[in-house]
Each structure stands twice: as C-alpha cells, then as structure tokens.
Amino acid sequence: MPERRVALVGAALSDCGSVPEKTALQLMHQSSVRALADAGLSKSDIDGLGAHGLTLAPIEIGESLGLQPAWFDGTNVGGSSWEVQAQHAAAAIAAGEIDVALLTYGSTARSDAKRQARAAATAVNRGGPLAFELPYGHTVISKYAMVARRHMHEYGTTVEQLAEIAVAAHEWAQLNPDAFDRRKVTIDDVASARMIAEPFTALHCCLRTDGGGAIVLAAEDRARELDVEPVWILGAAHRGSHVNMASWRDMTESPCVYSGATAFRRAGVEPADIDVALLYDSFTSTLLLTLEGLGFCARGEGGPFVASGAIAPGGSLPVNPDGGGLAACHPGMRGMFLLVEAVRQLRGEAGDRQVKDARLACVNATGGFFSAVSTMVLGVD
Numbered sequence: 001m002p003e004r005r006v007a008l009v010g011a012a013l014s015d016c017g018s019v020p021e022k023t024a025l026q027l028m029h030q031s032s033v034r035a036l037a038d039a040g041l042s043k044s045d046i047d048g049l050g051a052h053g054l055t056l057a058p059i060e061i062g063e064s065l066g067l068q069p070a071w072f073d074g075t076n077v078g079g080s081s082w083e084v085q086a087q088h089a090a091a092a093i094a095a096g097e098i099d100v101a102l103l104t105y106g107s108t109a110r111s112d113a114k115r116q117a118r119a120a121a122t123a124v125n126r127g128g129p130l131a132f133e134l135p136y137g138h139t140v141i142s143k144y145a146m147v148a149r150r151h152m153h154e155y156g157t158t159v160e161q162l163a164e165i166a167v168a169a170h171e172w173a174q175l176n177p178d179a180f181d182r183r184k185v186t187i188d189d190v191a192s193a194r195m196i197a198e199p200f201t202a203l204h205c206c207l208r209t210d211g212g213g214a215i216v217l218a219a220e221d222r223a224r225e226l227d228v229e230p231v232w233i234l235g236a237a238h239r240g241s242h243v244n245m246a247s248w249r250d251m252t253e254s255p256c257v258y259s260g261a262t263a264f265r266r267a268g269v270e271p272a273d274i275d276v277a278l279l280y281d282s283f284t285s286t287l288l289l290t291l292e293g294l295g296f297c298a299r300g301e302g303g304p305f306v307a308s309g310a311i312a313p314g315g316s317l318p319v320n321p322d323g324g325g326l327a328a329c330h331p332g333m334r335g336m337f338l339l340v341e342a343v344r345q346l347r348g349e350a351g352d353r354q355v356k357d358a359r360l361a362c363v364n365a366t367g368g369f370f371s372a373v374s375t376m377v378l379g380v381d
Contacts, residue, residue, distance in 0.1 A: 078367025
C-alpha cells in the first residue's frame, strides 16, 4: 500500500498566560477539545494520542477525553517533543496504522512557580549525566549564556545584536492580542533589565507562563473531507546531540544543521523558499544558532542578520509572528506553540500579525540544551 500524505487539520491553544485555576491536565483537555472543534472532528474520530507533561500523559488525557487510543506516544525530549511526536504520528498515519491523531500539551509552570510547587532538578541524586554539571551551578540559563559568549568570541557577535532578537519578538507581540508581554522594548531596555546570567538580562530569556496547545493530524482522504484547509507535512527530521555541554562538539553549531538539511531535502525546498519561520526562542542565543543552522543566514552572520531587521515585522524572514517564547507564551516547553502558529499562518488566520501570502513554513524546535532538535517543513496547496 502506498504511503498516504498527512496534514495538520486542527490547531488550538488553551487559556494561556496566568491560569492558576486550572491544572496541566485541564489545559490539555481544553486545548484538545478546541483543536477537535477547529478541525470539525469529534472525539470518536481520534485513534491516536500523543502527549507529554504528566506521568502517563497520553493515557491520562485519553481517559479525560473518554478514549482508549490504539496508538499513543509519550516521547519526551524537551521542547522539541511535539515535533518528534508529530513525525511519529505522521509515520503511523502514512503507513495506515491509524487515520487521525491528536497531540496535546499543558503546563502550569508560572502558577507552580508562584506556589513554589516546582521541584528542583534531581539529576544529581539519580546519578544521571547532568550530575557532572549541576553541582557546580551550571543552570539551564547559564548553558545558553555560555553559547552566546562562545558565539561572541568566535564571530564578533555583540550583545546588542542578540538584543535585537528580543526587540523583534516584542514588536510581533504587539500585533498579537493574546501575547503575554506586549510592551514595546528597545535595545536599551534589554540592556538595562535585571542581569540573569552574563551576558543575558531577563529580556534575553523566555517568559514563564501557563498554557497548553493541541494539534490534529489526519490522512489525506480524511483531511479532504473536512471543511478546513489542510496544512501538509512536506518534510521532517530530527537530530540528537548531547546532554553535558562538554560533550557538544561545537558550541556554535545547533544540531538543526543536520535535521534542517534533511527536512528541506525531503520537502524539495530551500531555506530561501520559506515564507514564515517558527523557531524555538527559549533564549536569544537559541534563535541565533537556529537561524544559522537552518541556512537562513551564513554561519557567524546571525548577529548582522537580526540587526538588519530581517526577522521583525516587515523583514525578509518573518520569525515567530505570535511573539515567540520571549514575548507571547512559554510554559516550559514551547514546541507545540510553534505548530499551532504555523497552522494559523498558513491558513491566513493570524489577524494583524498575518504574514502576507504565507504558503510555506519552517518549524524548528529545540529541546534541552541544544540536545534534541526537530525540523518540519509545512505547506498548503
């Protein structure tokens, strides 16, 4: 049997921002119901479930929805989990194992922090590889700050150029009524914000919010029956790299160099063909290395590229029109939100932030500390 084309046919977010009255499961449930409604499907149409964020996430959300899935996936590789799960689901659909899959996520990271309910990392106690770094105070933020410093050393990138990424994110957020931080931000604002991990001030770092999202994938024959424009998965790939920073071969090269090249090849397109990019921006250095790794600019030229206004509204490469993790929403793992925004952009449903004539999108999510990345190329007919 020939493999079937697969499309994203539904996408939705839960309530986002500060949602102390809901649990992570409730946010998953809410976004799932909304995504199914967006697709024009019912719960009985779902035969595959993917989720992360709970102990038995796909089974727990299945129980919440009244489903017993024939296929499920609980892959956890950090922020890129949903792009990886989407590739797994697409493979199952293409092979005829299932017809329709729902992937969902929910997190109350902001509310948990305010309640002081989030547990400290336990890698040291369980003897994992991070035990070689955590005892010395090497936090997540300091890892990404180290990446920024190395790029500055190798290529002359300036902290002001990195700040341009935060400025652009907030410019986009001003066009998104649902963005959490819609302030106008300047380079001086970024520089004068509270220092977190040199050279990063708070505005170089992602938000901490609550929120969830869900997408629905379907086989071509099912997608064509629905009253929505299918967003086709044209090419996808992922790549693993490291956990300890000492095991990273080159701290200025994201593994998306490899996943991106494969995804573009499978889609039969080039970076120059992309109309809108949804790229993980946990920190400004995350986005900088991703732009270079995917080939949107040459290696070492990310600083001048973002300083030119290329990724801001009106630029040559619109990046994260919702405001991204730096300004819109970031509940801990943001890969799901990239997919939802990609669907909205390609359908032309993004309101004031809509990228004109967007027909081809690149989604790239980063998990861990550039540990696991996943790239997807999506398009509409």
